[in-house]
Amino acid sequence: MLTPLASLRTGLELRLTADARAWLHLALSEAADAGEHDQARGLPPWERHFVTAGRRCHTTQQQQGSSPDPVDAARVLILHAAAPGTDAVVALYRRGSADERRAVLLALPHLDPPPAAGAALGLVEDALRTNDTRLVAAALGPYAAAHLDAHQWRHGILKCLFTGVPLAAVTGLEHRAAGDGELARMLEDYARERTAAGRAVPEDLGHALRLARFDETPARPASPQDRAEGSES
Amino acid sequence: MPSPTRRIFDPHIHMTSRTTDDYAAMYDAGVRALVEPSFWLGQPRTSPASFYDYFDSLLGWEPFRAAQYGIAHHCTLALNPKEANDPRCLPVLDELPRYLLKDGVVAVGEIGYDAMTPAEDTALAAQLELARTHELPALVHTPHRDKAAGLARTLDVLRESGLPPASVALDHLNETTVGPAADSGCWLGFSIYPDTKMDPDRMVRILRVHGTERVLVNSAADWGRSDPLKTAHVADAMLAAGFDEDDVDQVLWRNPVAFYGRSGRLRLDATAPEAQLFEGNSILRGGE
Numbered sequence: 001m002l003t004p005l006a007s008l009r010t011g012l013e014l015r016l017t018a019d020a021r022a023w024l025h026l027a028l029s030e031a032a033d034a035g036e037h038d039q040a041r042g043l044p045p046w047e048r049h050f051v052t053a054g055r056r057c058h059t060t061q062q063q064q065g066s067s068p069d070p071v072d073a074a075r076v077l078i079l080h081a082a083a084p085g086t087d088a089v090v091a092l093y094r095r096g097s098a099d100e101r102r103a104v105l106l107a108l109p110h111l112d113p114p115p116a117a118g119a120a121l122g123l124v125e126d127a128l129r130t131n132d133t134r135l136v137a138a139a140l141g142p143y144a145a146a147h148l149d150a151h152q153w154r155h156g157i158l159k160c161l162f163t164g165v166p167l168a169a170v171t172g173l174e175h176r177a178a179g180d181g182e183l184a185r186m187l188e189d190y191a192r193e194r195t196a197a198g199r200a201v202p203e204d205l206g207h208a209l210r211l212a213r214f215d216e217t218p219a220r221p222a223s224p225q226d227r228a229e230g231s232e233s
Numbered sequence: 234m235p236s237p238t239r240r241i242f243d244p245h246i247h248m249t250s251r252t253t254d255d256y257a258a259m260y261d262a263g264v265r266a267l268v269e270p271s272f273w274l275g276q277p278r279t280s281p282a283s284f285y286d287y288f289d290s291l292l293g294w295e296p297f298r299a300a301q302y303g304i305a306h307h308c309t310l311a312l313n314p315k316e317a318n319d320p321r322c323l324p325v326l327d328e329l330p331r332y333l334l335k336d337g338v339v340a341v342g343e344i345g346y347d348a349m350t351p352a353e354d355t356a357l358a359a360q361l362e363l364a365r366t367h368e369l370p371a372l373v374h375t376p377h378r379d380k381a382a383g384l385a386r387t388l389d390v391l392r393e394s395g396l397p398p399a400s401v402a403l404d405h406l407n408e409t410t411v412g413p414a415a416d417s418g419c420w421l422g423f424s425i426y427p428d429t430k431m432d433p434d435r436m437v438r439i440l441r442v443h444g445t446e447r448v449l450v451n452s453a454a455d456w457g458r459s460d461p462l463k464t465a466h467v468a469d470a471m472l473a474a475g476f477d478e479d480d481v482d483q484v485l486w487r488n489p490v491a492f493y494g495r496s497g498r499l500r501l502d503a504t505a506p507e508a509q510l511f512e513g514n515s516i517l518r519g520g521e
Contacts, residue, residue, distance in 0.1 A: 042330075052334060
């Protein structure tokens with residue numbers, strides 16, 4: 001069975017143009033040699049590839065617009081191959097464009113060695129403070145599911161409801177929300193506030209609330225159908 | 234009403250200073266792409282970190298905001314001439330190379346002269362060299378005061394830089410500077426303002442004399458008295474004066490695409506705002 005990253009790479013390669021595939025091979029090979037770079041000579045080649053992926057990683061005509069985003073995928077693979085230390089991961093995020101920052105967040109659960117938890121959580125929290133929904137969604141992936149404390153995680157869920165990020169983007173929602181009485185209270189308060197203002201309650205809210213109240217079994221995945229049902233209740 | 238096929242690329246507009254109402258009105262007027270040059274924010278900066286936060290915004294939040302309204306956003310980055318005179322800001326020049334690598338950066342700019350000081354000489358030459366080594370075009374601001382002399386000095390520095398004229402846009406031109414600028418072979422930028430610099434009818438008269446080749450028309454809208462729809466007004470004035478839709482498309486779309494396309498980094502695939510669901514709501518709902 002393929003690992004998630006091997007599947008990601010295979011899926012990406014199938015979608016790339018020949019030129020982009022050659023670029024990806026070069027980038028991954030230079031990333032694998034990352035340890036040998038003399039920092040005095042400026043940006044290491046792998047980091048240059050990471051930064052410039054958006055203009056190198058072209059998909060074929062038929063594959064445009066399909067997901068996952070090919071540039072995100074390429075950046076995650078490059079970062080994994082370079083295996084940077086915690087300081088380098090943090091610097092990459094801090095110096096990155098929004099797209100680069102998103103790729104760092106997506107790569108967090110895959111990095112080997114894993115980054116120091118405090119530093120990596122600092123990046124997740126930084127992204128959760130933004131209003132860029134692409135960053136908010138990327139921040140609530142597997143890394144946050146495993147490491148983010150309960151208070152921050154609950155606020156992340158509320159932020160998704162505020163900004164229109166579908167809760168299907170939140171990894172581990174079913175398990176973390178299950179039986180979380182404080183989350184249930186926050187969701188109910190939010191629903192009351194929206195209703196008092198004469199505004200619609202986000203349709204995802206009902207699904208999360210049922211999980212938090214234990215009305216829905218945690219084993220059920222959040223599918224689009226689940227959310228449609230939630231809007232009717 | 235603009236024709237349904239009209240597409241406008243505003244090659245110089247400071248959206249950081251504009252509202253979401255402006256984005257919506259621009260989309261309705263046919264604007265589908267823009268370039269936001271880094272510039273002076275009105276209040277002088279006192280440290281390099283202020284520039285880096287601003288550059289990050291031009292590479293993060295502002296493209297995100299533009300995408301909610303179906304507009305592709307790119308930027309040009311530089312230490313602007315006015316602030317190049319404050320020694321506290323000069324370390325920005327050392328950090329620019331890592332920023333100029335970014336995917337959303339399609340030129341070095343705005344660079345050029347403000348008061349024509351020795352510090353501006355140094356910053357202009359250094360940043361033209363950065364444009365050359367990063368294979369980026371340069372957006373060169375011509376001074377508001379003493380414009381003709383400023384243009385002459387700018388052209389001297391450009392000749393020494395080794396940057397090909399086809400990679401340079403000279404901006405904020407008018408009737409008195411368009412002649413020597415055209416002779417240089419550079420792209421010709423015109424900023425259309427409500428009551429200064431240029432207006433749509435004067436722009437049309439210049440197009441009649443100089444033709445539509447190598448001409449870039451922008452609103453340069455910012456925090457001052459300005460109008461982000463001035464590009465559309467020029468399109469209307471061109472049609473009223475007898476130019477055809479193809480001329481309008483050349484000046485307001487194909488020319489800026491050709492100039493900034495020299496960077497190899499233009500991405501003109503922003504989708505219509507109604508297609509932006511999950512990425513669209515944090516602004517459409519008013520945020521938090």
